[in-house]
Amino acid sequence: MERKSRTVTPRRRIAHLDMDAFFASVELLRYPQLKGLPVVIGGGRRKVDEMLVERYAGRPLSEVPPQAFPLLKDYVGRGVITTATYPARQFGVGSAMGMMKAAKLCPQAIVLPVDFDEVRRYSRTFKSVIREIAPLVEDRGVDEVYIDFTEVPGGQREGGRVLARLIQKSIFEATGLTCSIGVAPNKLIAKMASEFDKPNGISVVFEDDIQTRIWPLPVRKINGIGPKAEAKLHRLHIRTIGEMAAQDVDWLVGNFGRSTGAWMHDAAWGRDDRPVVTESEPVSMSRETTFDRDLHAVRDRAELGAIFTELCQKVAADLQRKGYVGKTIGIKLRYDDFRIATRDQTIEGFTADPRTIRQVAGQCLKRVPLKQPLRLLGVRVGKLAREGDAAAAPPAAPAPATAHRAAEPIADLFGPA
Ligand code: TTP
Ligand code: MG
Ligand code: MG
Numbered sequence: 001m002e003r004k005s006r007t008v009t010p011r012r013r014i015a016h017l018d019m020d021a022f023f024a025s026v027e028l029l030r031y032p033q034l035k036g037l038p039v040v041i042g043g044g045r046r047k048v049d050e051m052l053v054e055r056y057a058g059r060p061l062s063e064v065p066p067q068a069f070p071l072l073k074d075y076v077g078r079g080v081i082t083t084a085t086y087p088a089r090q091f092g093v094g095s096a097m098g099m100m101k102a103a104k105l106c107p108q109a110i111v112l113p114v115d116f117d118e119v120r121r122y123s124r125t126f127k128s129v130i131r132e133i134a135p136l137v138e139d140r141g142v143d144e145v146y147i148d149f150t151e152v153p154g155g156q157r158e159g160g161r162v163l164a165r166l167i168q169k170s171i172f173e174a175t176g177l178t179c180s181i182g183v184a185p186n187k188l189i190a191k192m193a194s195e196f197d198k199p200n201g202i203s204v205v206f207e208d209d210i211q212t213r214i215w216p217l218p219v220r221k222i223n224g225i226g227p228k229a230e231a232k233l234h235r236l237h238i239r240t241i242g243e244m245a246a247q248d249v250d251w252l253v254g255n256f257g258r259s260t261g262a263w264m265h266d267a268a269w270g271r272d273d274r275p276v277v278t279e280s281e282p283v284s285m286s287r288e289t290t291f292d293r294d295l296h297a298v299r300d301r302a303e304l305g306a307i308f309t310e311l312c313q314k315v316a317a318d319l320q321r322k323g324y325v326g327k328t329i330g331i332k333l334r335y336d337d338f339r340i341a342t343r344d345q346t347i348e349g350f351t352a353d354p355r356t357i358r359q360v361a362g363q364c365l366k367r368v369p370l371k372q373p374l375r376l377l378g379v380r381v382g383k384l385a386r387e388g389d390a391a392a393a394p395p396a397a398p399a400p401a402t403a404h405r406a407a408e409p410i411a412d413l414f415g416p417a
Contacts, residue, residue: 013149013160014276015183016190017167019126020199022143024085025177026119027112033066038088038109040072042081042099048112066110073107075099082114086199122175129174133167136283138276144194146187148276159183159204168202188272189214191223210270215242222267229256244268258292262375266290273340285324286332287314288378294336297370304377311379312361316354319381323388325350326381329360333368334376341368350385357381 019025023041028034030049052064081102084093091106102109123142131137134155136148147167149155154163160183171179178200182193185207192214196203205213219241220230236255238244244252245268253261266272275283289311295304319325329351330344343364351357361379 010150011156012185013155013183014185014187014190015147015149015160015164015167015181016187016194017130017145017147017179017181018194018198019143019177019179021083021085022122022177023083023114023119024088024112026115026122028085029122029176030061030115030118031064031069031112032062033064034069034110036087037066037085038091038093038106039085040081040088040093040102040106040109040111041083041114042102043075043077043079043111043113069110069112071107072099072103072109072111075103075111084109122177125175126171126177126179129170130167133170134163136276136278138278146190146276149183159206161202161204164202164204168200185270186272187274187276188223188267189270192217192221195221207270211242214270215240215245215268217241219244222264224263224267229260232256241268253292259290262290271338282322282324282384284326284328284380284382284384285315285318285322286378286380287311287318288332288376290334290376291374294373294375296373304374307377308361308365308379309358311377312358313354315379315381316352316357319352319384323386324384325352325387326385327351327383328381329357329364330380330382331361331364331368332376332378332380333374336373336375338375343367344380344382346383352381352387 024039027039027041048070049061052061052068055068056064077099079099081093081095081097081099083095084102088106088109091109093102093106093109099111119142127137127139127145130145130147134147134149134152136152138146140146149160149163152163154166157163164181164183168179168181171177180194180198180201180203182190182196182203182205184190184193184205189205189210193203193205196213218230218239219225219233220227222241225233232255233239233244238247244264247265247268249262249265251261252264255261256264275286277283289307291307297304327350328344328346330342333341335341345360345364347356347360357379
């Protein structure tokens with residue numbers, strides 16, 4: 001039996017959480033007497049602890065007086081600063097700055113080396129605290145995660161602020177560390193919002209806030225716009241996200257190429273529907289592409305058909321490479337007016353076969369209106385299982401009728417439904 005579903009989801013609320021001055025804050029747990037002082041993390045691995053223990057034999061590390069710690073002005077050697085406490089940042093010191101330059105700005109700052117084992121230990125701890133409260137967590141490196149608040153109890157209250165507060169408090173209780181959280185309609189905006197009120201802050205952004213809170217920001221604040229893209233945008237007299245949003249998508253595509261240009265336009269308008277993907281067990285895998293120009297199901301059949309097949313092959317390759325098989329196959333379309341349509345279909349057995357995916361995705365395609373030009377096409381495989389775990393279930397064998405459909409010319413699937 002096949003089950004068809006048209007997903008109705010509640011308002012998406014996505015959080016981005018980022019620890020405050022992470023490496024430095026971990027050192028402050030060991031040396032709480034340095035709280036409130038400018039501290040930078042950097043330099044080679046000097047055995048600061050051993051040196052201090054030796055000098056203050058028999059006394060706990062927390063009792064070593066602050067004056068005993070090494071200072072930036074006495075630091076010899078090159079190297080860059082990894083991070084700095086907020087008091088040090090007031091002097092203009094920050095990540096990636098050379099130690100020499102930092103020493104001129106804040107000679108009295110205390111310098112400590114990073115303790116990677118300790119950092120990793122706290123990283124694991126704060127992430128497991130979050131997972132106990134909200135299970136859908138995407139790991140984005142040592143000190144940050146995305147969290148899907150949408151379905152979590154409290155995740156919708158005050159736009160997510162209530163749940164964010166709970167998570168912040170729970171992390172602090174478990175570790176003594178503070179973090180900042182942004183809650184927004186998607187990852188892109190959440191990532192920006194987590195910086196709005198650092199340290200130890202919570203920022204809640206709604207779709208209606210994009211013009212007032214996102215558009216005034218410099219383009220570089222968009223995660224994905226690096227120094228090169230920023231420089232080019234500046235040459236084109238675009239400095240803020242709002243100025244980027246005011247550009248015609250064709251103009252952006254002309255200057256940055258089809259996928260980057262289209263992505264920039266979406267990003268500037270705060271559009272982003274990337275799911276929160278848990279590292280250990282992904283919920284689904286998908287591939288999508290934004291077209292160079294809008295394509296029409298009838299006029300551009302061949303081109304669309306080829307793109308569609310390629311997407312299916314790529315998703316299948318992703319699944320196979322990572323050792324997953326899936327049961328629900330879906331498509332996503334975005335029309336020229338930016339409306340999105342999705343359809344999916346759950347099949348009998350698990351699959352990672354490109355032809356099966358192509359065939360089922362093709363059936364989904366027949367269930368969406370195709371009169372209007374399209375700007376994006378995506379293919380998704382969900383309800384995943386590990387290849388081995390799914391072995392007990394029968395494989396998705398194409399029935400005779402479906403085998404016949406698979407033999408149809410690709411372009412037919414893009415004909416009027
Ligand atoms: P960030 O989250 O970028 O910075 P942070 O946590 O120190 O400060 P903030 O409060 O602004 O979030 O990075 C997390 C850790 O990653 C940081 O503590 C040190 C390390 N790091 C590097 O090793 N190199 C770098 O260039 C940066 C930016 C960070
Ligand atoms: Mg951080
Ligand atoms: Mg970070």
